[in-house]
Amino acid sequence: MKKAIKIWLTGIFMIMLQSCHSQSNDLDSVIAKYDHTDFSGLKNASVYRRSLGNQDNTSIYFVNIYRGKCSPYVVELNDDSKAIVEISNKLVLKSCGKDYLSRAEIEKILEKYVLYNLCLIQVDNEGNVYINPDRSDLPILLRKSSSSPPGDIGLFKAYKGNWYIRK
Incomplete structure (x- = not known):
């Protein structure tokens, strides 16, 4: 039992420490690359890569609706094939008692x-x-x-064009 708890705590600690990329991206190159990108396929969604997965060549992603009140889905994705290995809704059920995204919606996101x-x-x-x-x-x-400024625009300052950087 103690060994299982230790393994679980180690996993949580690793998730908290790990970030997506080891190298820092230059913000101007990020802006140039994504200035005209159509992100409409992610409308009302929030996704981030959290850590390496439990299996070789997999990563863990958190998928949620934008500013959702429920916990995110924890999704393990094969880095090579981009196929979903597993979707966990344990946090979702614990926080909200029911699912709010289908498997098809998570796959699309x-x-x-x-x-x-x-x-x-x-x-x-x-x-x-x-x-x-x-x-x-x-x-x-x-x-x-261009259609509507976000309600939290005060947390950002104008940078260039329609791009803002966190204050």
Whole structure:
């Protein structure tokens, strides 16, 4: 029993420490690369890569609706084939008591997400895009939609064009 708890705690600790990329991306190159990218396939979604998976060549992703009140789905994805190995809804059921995304919706979100070399992507209903290229904590870049500014725009300062950087 103690060994299982130790393994579990070690896993949690590794998840907390691990970020997406070891190298830092230059923000200007990220902006240039994604300035005209269509993120509409991730509308009202939040996805981030959290850690290496339990099996070789897999990673763990957290998938949620944008600003969802429930915990995210924990998805293990094969890094080579981009196929889902496992979807865990344990956190979802614990926090909300019921599922809020179907397997097909999770697959569609991850199919779009893996097209980008970013750690964290969140897209609200108005098309505002939040990005963190290197870490899975807070988004550091915001690409403001022309249709509607986000309610949290005060957390960001204008950087260039329709891009904002976290203050």
